[in-house]
Amino acid sequence: MTGAEGQSDGAPVDPSVAVPEPSAAAVAVFGPAVDQAARYVAMLAGDGVVRGLIGPREVPRLWDRHVLNSAALAEVVPQGARVVDVGSGAGLPGVPLALARPDLTLTLVEPMARRVEFLQDVVTELGAPWRVVRGRAEERSVVRAVGPVDVVTARAVAPLPRLVGWCRGLLAPGAQLIALVGARAAAEVPDLVPELEAAGMRDVHTRAVGVELGAAATTVVLMTRAHTSRSGRSAG
Numbered sequence: 001m002t003g004a005e006g007q008s009d010g011a012p013v014d015p016s017v018a019v020p021e022p023s024a025a026a027v028a029v030f031g032p033a034v035d036q037a038a039r040y041v042a043m044l045a046g047d048g049v050v051r052g053l054i055g056p057r058e059v060p061r062l063w064d065r066h067v068l069n070s071a072a073l074a075e076v077v078p079q080g081a082r083v084v085d086v087g088s089g090a091g092l093p094g095v096p097l098a099l100a101r102p103d104l105t106l107t108l109v110e111p112m113a114r115r116v117e118f119l120q121d122v123v124t125e126l127g128a129p130w131r132v133v134r135g136r137a138e139e140r141s142v143v144r145a146v147g148p149v150d151v152v153t154a155r156a157v158a159p160l161p162r163l164v165g166w167c168r169g170l171l172a173p174g175a176q177l178i179a180l181v182g183a184r185a186a187a188e189v190p191d192l193v194p195e196l197e198a199a200g201m202r203d204v205h206t207r208a209v210g211v212e213l214g215a216a217a218t219t220v221v222l223m224t225r226a227h228t229s230r231s232g233r234s235a236g
């Protein structure tokens with residue numbers, strides 16, 4: 001479970017916990033979409049907490065630790081890309097990414113019903129053009145519905161080798177998998193490269209993003225689906 005998600009343990013949600021206003025950094029990142037981003041933050045702090053998708057203690061740090069941290073991905077996603085956010089949970093990182101980058105076509109993939117309901121509510125509330133698909137990334141029905149895309153994003157879904165296995169069917173040859181990771185997972189990446197390459201990925205590397213965002217700065221692992229696997233077979 002990510003820091004974003006947490007049972008509210010039946011504890012009453014304290015309505016006095018103020019949702020912070022968007023910072024200057026948020027205004028810069030989201031531009032004209034900053035009001036939508038603020039509505040999304042309010043939904044996370046309200047319904048998201050009530051439905052157990054966000055731990056109540058996360059409310060004061062929703063902007064930095066979750067929303068801006070997710071939007072930091074914007075600097076590594078190619079223009080006009082078709083993006084699938086796998087294991088989106090309450091919409092992270094997909095929703096902030098697509099608000100910061102309206103040129104992207106976004107699909108949110110999530111297997112759990114109550115999270116899918118919340119995602120559909122977010123799409124309706126924000127009047128956004130995003131698709132929500134219920135299911136697991138590796139399921140045939142999901143692969144058929146979502147089709148091969150240019151970029152798969154994920155945050156706190158699974159260790160990288162497992163994530164690659166789940167996402168293979170969604171990644172067109174040459175497409176990128178971009179995972180938001182913590183410092184410890186980033187440090188483990190060099191050791192995982194042989195395994196990830198054997199699974200058909202290349203150019204595996206880490207990159208710091210959102211450096212100008214201060215507390216919201218983070219690290220991403222990027223990798224590209226090879227056109228052929230290391231054995232020389234066509235990646236299919």
Ligand SMILES: C[S@@+](CC[C@H](N)C(=O)[O-])C[C@H]1O[C@@H](n2cnc3c(N)ncnc32)[C@H](O)[C@@H]1O
Pocket residue numbers: 001002004005086087088089090091092093109110111112115135136137138154155156157166
């Ligand atoms: C720890 S949560 C992270 C949610 C969100 N990405 C975030 O950072 O707040 C992991 C999410 O991955 C979803 N998930 C688990 N296995 C999955 C799979 N095979 N395909 C797609 N999503 C999956 C879970 O239902 C859950 O919502």
